[in-house]
Amino acid sequence: xxxxxxxxxTRDLESMEDIIIAENVDKWFGDFQALDNISMRIKExxxxxxxxxxxxxxxxxxxxxxxLEEHDAGRIVIDGIEMNDDVRNLxxxxxxxxxxxxxxxxxxxxxVMNNITLxxxxxxxxxxxxxxxxxxxxxxxxxxxxxxxxxxxxxSGGQQQRVAIARAxxxxxxxxxxxxxxxALDPEMIKExxxxxxxxxxxxxxxxxxxxxxxxxxxxxxxxxxxxxGSLVEEGTPQHFFENPQEDRTKLFLxxxx
Amino acid sequence: MAVAAGGAPPPSSEVPLLYRxxxxxxLTQGIYVALTAVVIGYVYxxxxxREFGFGFLSEPAAFKVGNQWLTDVDGVTNSRITxxxxxxxxxxxxxxxxxxxxxxxxxxxxxxxxxxxxxVAQMAMLYVEIFRNTPLLVQVVLVYTILLIGAPLIENxxxxxxxxxxxxxxxxxxxxxxxxxxxxTPDWFVGVWVAALLAIGFVAQRVRADRQGRERETxxxxxxxxxxxxxxxxxxxxxxxxxxxxxxIDEPVIVGTHYIEGMVMEPEFTALVxxxxxxxxxxIAEIVRGGIQALPRxxxxxxxxVGLSGYQRLTLVILPQALRQIIPSVTNQYLxxxxxxxxxxxxxxxxxxxxxxxxxxxxxxxxxxxxxxxVTYMLISFAISVVMNFFNARVTAQRI
Numbered sequence: 001x002x003x004x005x006x007x008x009x010t011r012d013l014e015s016m017e018d019i020i021i022a023e024n025v026d027k028w029f030g031d032f033q034a035l036d037n038i039s040m041r042i043k044e045x046x047x048x049x050x051x052x053x054x055x056x057x058x059x060x061x062x063x064x065x066x067x068l069e070e071h072d073a074g075r076i077v078i079d080g081i082e083m084n085d086d087v088r089n090l091x092x093x094x095x096x097x098x099x100x101x102x103x104x105x106x107x108x109x110x111x112v113m114n115n116i117t118l119x120x121x122x123x124x125x126x127x128x129x130x131x132x133x134x135x136x137x138x139x140x141x142x143x144x145x146x147x148x149x150x151x152x153x154x155x156s157g158g159q160q161q162r163v164a165i166a167r168a169x170x171x172x173x174x175x176x177x178x179x180x181x182x183x184a185l186d187p188e189m190i191k192e193x194x195x196x197x198x199x200x201x202x203x204x205x206x207x208x209x210x211x212x213x214x215x216x217x218x219x220x221x222x223x224x225x226x227x228x229x230g231s232l233v234e235e236g237t238p239q240h241f242f243e244n245p246q247e248d249r250t251k252l253f254l255x256x257x258x
Numbered sequence: 259m260a261v262a263a264g265g266a267p268p269p270s271s272e273v274p275l276l277y278r279x280x281x282x283x284x285l286t287q288g289i290y291v292a293l294t295a296v297v298i299g300y301v302y303x304x305x306x307x308r309e310f311g312f313g314f315l316s317e318p319a320a321f322k323v324g325n326q327w328l329t330d331v332d333g334v335t336n337s338r339i340t341x342x343x344x345x346x347x348x349x350x351x352x353x354x355x356x357x358x359x360x361x362x363x364x365x366x367x368x369x370x371x372x373x374x375x376x377x378v379a380q381m382a383m384l385y386v387e388i389f390r391n392t393p394l395l396v397q398v399v400l401v402y403t404i405l406l407i408g409a410p411l412i413e414n415x416x417x418x419x420x421x422x423x424x425x426x427x428x429x430x431x432x433x434x435x436x437x438x439x440x441x442x443t444p445d446w447f448v449g450v451w452v453a454a455l456l457a458i459g460f461v462a463q464r465v466r467a468d469r470q471g472r473e474r475e476t477x478x479x480x481x482x483x484x485x486x487x488x489x490x491x492x493x494x495x496x497x498x499x500x501x502x503x504x505x506x507i508d509e510p511v512i513v514g515t516h517y518i519e520g521m522v523m524e525p526e527f528t529a530l531v532x533x534x535x536x537x538x539x540x541x542i543a544e545i546v547r548g549g550i551q552a553l554p555r556x557x558x559x560x561x562x563x564v565g566l567s568g569y570q571r572l573t574l575v576i577l578p579q580a581l582r583q584i585i586p587s588v589t590n591q592y593l594x595x596x597x598x599x600x601x602x603x604x605x606x607x608x609x610x611x612x613x614x615x616x617x618x619x620x621x622x623x624x625x626x627x628x629x630x631x632x633v634t635y636m637l638i639s640f641a642i643s644v645v646m647n648f649f650n651a652r653v654t655a656q657r658i
Contacts, residue, residue, distance in 0.1 A: 066562075066563060067562075068559050068562060068563065091565065094562065094563065094564075094565040095565050097563075098563070099559075099560075099563040101556055101559065101560065101563075103554070103556050105554070105556035105557060105559060105560035106560070107557065107560070107561075107575055107579075108579065109578050109579050118564065118566075118574065119564035119565055119566070122566060122570050122574060123564065123565040123566060123567075123570075127474070127475065127476050127478075128474040128475055129475055129476075167564065168563070168564075171564060171565060
């Protein structure tokens with residue numbers, strides 16, 4: 001589609017800095033414990049795919065990473081910025097972390113162009129001309145420059161999700177979170193979104209993806225993480241996961257979806 | 259005549275007359291027309307509509323009307339219709355002020371109810387529950403009573419720097435009036451200055467739009483509001499003196515037990531406007547809250563994820579979408595303000611309904627007066643609807 005990079009560049013993740021650090025994170029919804037003592041470190045440029053049955057806490061976990069949910073205990077550090085009650089830290093983190101939602105969540109009263117430029121113009125104070133140019137560049141990248149003046153309701157689901165990716169990229173984040181980005185799509189539109197995500201992965205973006213797309217996980221991920229009942233059950237390379245899973249719950253889950 | 263299986267339905271000539279749809283429609287419409295004719299005939303004969311006419315409205319009024327503002331008619335030489343129009347103007351004033359205040363307060367309370375601050379949300383809920391669940395009539399009379407009993411007598415008036423007075427006769431404040439100025443111009447000459455101000459306002463608006471445009475294009479601050487304000491202020495001062503200072507400020511003075519000059523907000527007006535505002539703003543708050551809550555949660559989350567501040571989220575993402583839901587319901591509330599303004603009767607505020615009643619007491623012609631009253635309220639309501647529909651059409655085409 002765009003980049004000339006043909007194959008995944010030889011990755012040397014070991015030498016990279018930890019861009020996300022989570023230590024002993026707990027999250028409660030009333031009496032229900034959604035996250036139980038989650039600790040993990042994610043390197044810059046790493047692609048992590050999070051798996052798990054529904055209700056396992058995988059969405060809750062990535063929503064804690066840009067504070068759409070507040071964690072109740074433990075520590076989260078994003079690119080050296082402590083996630084705490086300091087609003088300056090929160091703003092800094094949100095401008096480093098882009099998010100793509102299952103339901104797209106585009107702003108229906110704004111055109112595609114304005115959906116993408118809203119953040120840069122209002123948060124980053126970017127001049128309109130520059131923001132428009134950036135938006136067009138991103139629409140080219142996700143393959144739908146001709147839809148710039150349309151409204152979200154006039155687009156297909158796959159196109160809407162690609163606009164949502166462009167909107168998140170417009171804030172020039174270092175990390176992208178994807179919360180089941182293809183789960184609300186018709187089967188024939190899944191590929192166009194996965195292609196965009198694959199291109200993004202090749203470009204060196206740090207990505208955390210909650211998905212049930214096993215093909216994507218196998219091909220693109222550096223590491224797979226399996227959640228169940230709020231706990232981190234197993235993690236490893238795709239090879240480890242698909243050929244030699246250790247935990248019974250992982251095996252059961254994989255046997256059900258593969 | 260054998261009917262083929264799955265063939266055409268039987269021709270309508272075979273359907274009995276009473277079962278044909280066309281015949282049934284004619285029948286019901288015939289009954290309706292006949293009943294209407296009977297009712298009209300009854301009203302015409304029993305209410306003696308042969309005397310129906312509006313000539314009595316142009317006769318001299320011979321009664322006084324209070325709560326006047328910008329008008330000064332004593333009712334001696336003025337016709338009844340003139341006095342009625344003074345009442346209409348009093349109603350309009352109260353309605354317009356109540357609409358403006360209840361909108362501002364309603365939106366604030368509605369947003370406050372959704373605040374993550376516990377105390378703010380609870381206070382807003384208390385406000386809504388109190389004023390939504392008590393009768394408007396009680397609220398109007400209560401405010402009136404408080405103003406009459408709670409405010410000091412005019413002998414002990416609260417005097418703020420000799421230009422603002424509060425007593426149980428109302429609040430008095432300075433107000434601009436036409437002045438002969440340097441060149442002895444007549445009163446109407448102030449209109450020239452008003453026209454000049456409108457023209458200057460238009461220029462200032464253009465300057466603001468131009469500055470905003472440049473700001474959007476370049477991203478450099480061009481201070482559109484400061485520039486517009488500056489242009490308007492300088493233009494206003496220059497034109498004021500160029501036209502010989504045609505306006506002076508009238509400061510209120512107390513003579514005996516009355517305010518003279520200045521602008522006086524009488525307790526009747528204040529009570530009516532306050533009652534209408536408290537009551538209606540509680541409903542508008544609920545409409546605003548409902549409009550916001552009807553939006554998918556994802557809109558708030560997406561706005562947060564993009565990095566918008568709380569205020570930007572509200573004004574750029576939430577309210578523009580919620581307004582589409584809010585405006586039609588709020589229009590209904592505005593129409594209610596118009597109709598509920600007739601509760602002026604309870605605090606003896608001389609609105610259109612009260613003046614019409616005085617006319618009817620003097621002249622009879624009850625049916626004509628009610629006809630006039632109803633048509634007036636409908637016209638005001640219609641005007642409100644037209645304005646709101648225009649506004650609705652504008653906000654649904656949103657830009658950033």
